[in-house]
Amino acid sequence: MEYIVFDLEWNQSGSKAGEREELPCEIVEIGAVKLDASFQARDEFSVLVRPVVYRELNRRTQELIGLTEEELREGRPFREAAERFLDWCGADSMFCTWGDMDLTEFQRNMQFFGVKPRRQGVLKYYDVQKLFAISQREPKEQRSLEYAAQVMELSEAGPFHRALSDARYTAEIFRRLDKSCLSNYSTDYYRCPGSREEEIRAVFSTYSKYISMGFSTTERVMADKEVASTRCCVCGKPAKRRIRWFSWRSGSYYCLAWCREHGWLRGKIRIKKAGNGKLFAVKTIKRVSEEEADAVRKRQEQMRQQRRQRRQRRKRTKREAGRRDRQRQIAADTMAQNR
Numbered sequence: 001m002e003y004i005v006f007d008l009e010w011n012q013s014g015s016k017a018g019e020r021e022e023l024p025c026e027i028v029e030i031g032a033v034k035l036d037a038s039f040q041a042r043d044e045f046s047v048l049v050r051p052v053v054y055r056e057l058n059r060r061t062q063e064l065i066g067l068t069e070e071e072l073r074e075g076r077p078f079r080e081a082a083e084r085f086l087d088w089c090g091a092d093s094m095f096c097t098w099g100d101m102d103l104t105e106f107q108r109n110m111q112f113f114g115v116k117p118r119r120q121g122v123l124k125y126y127d128v129q130k131l132f133a134i135s136q137r138e139p140k141e142q143r144s145l146e147y148a149a150q151v152m153e154l155s156e157a158g159p160f161h162r163a164l165s166d167a168r169y170t171a172e173i174f175r176r177l178d179k180s181c182l183s184n185y186s187t188d189y190y191r192c193p194g195s196r197e198e199e200i201r202a203v204f205s206t207y208s209k210y211i212s213m214g215f216s217t218t219e220r221v222m223a224d225k226e227v228a229s230t231r232c233c234v235c236g237k238p239a240k241r242r243i244r245w246f247s248w249r250s251g252s253y254y255c256l257a258w259c260r261e262h263g264w265l266r267g268k269i270r271i272k273k274a275g276n277g278k279l280f281a282v283k284t285i286k287r288v289s290e291e292e293a294d295a296v297r298k299r300q301e302q303m304r305q306q307r308r309q310r311r312q313r314r315k316r317t318k319r320e321a322g323r324r325d326r327q328r329q330i331a332a333d334t335m336a337q338n339r
Ligand SMILES: [Zn+2]
Pocket: 232, 233, 234, 235, 236, 237, 259, 260, 261, 262, 263
């Protein structure tokens, strides 16, 4: 197994109006380091890409990456750059990136420019930013690459925000991490599982994760038995739901279940949209304390109250509209009589 630690620089539209929805970020540079199975750097890859959608460099991008439009005009077309990169990656390698955006944006650019994917199904990869956070015992924190490089006292590998040097920093951080954190791989959501067989079920130390196949609507996702099921993340046995799935803010749902052996389990579903427009569920089930279970109950109560208030408001507006209509009618009738 080889590791491809890569980094992208991209350019965006200068204005919301000029943005192409299918390609919000146009890649202008790819940089990568290849590590072998024992995490030794074996090779490097670097290519500049000539932008064709957003030819003008966004001021912020320009300041950030320090590239000029003249330099980028010398770049390769994306198709050619991507094919070269994929050839260089080889078939049996695992991608590693800083954060969770690069792999998705790379696939979005591939789709836009008509580059055929070389791998089928859902991609597993290492999000080094997440692994770094876990190793620092601050799992929710999203630190910058500069911060991590400083903490790890890395020697200079070039300016930040250029693809190859960022890939070098990321590779060096990845190499130095305690390898016990490698069980925490990530899943890229650009392509969701295409069928039941491709669905993903994983058990981590404190929770379980399930990624469903794609559906056409949110209602269909939530009506699916497998999506709604709650199995204990410790013993795997079906756990009875004490609070049914309820929606909490847009695109997320919660529920509360009880395992006779392991106590309270909190279910969370996030509805995601894949690159092909399909909607799918990312469900996690976590063993929680009495207090955390209580917090779920409070959320449900809060949602109920909001729904009730909305209903009352609607009723009131309807009543008022009815009254106004009647008054208008009376006024019209009076006018007709007086005529
Ligand atoms: Zn259990």
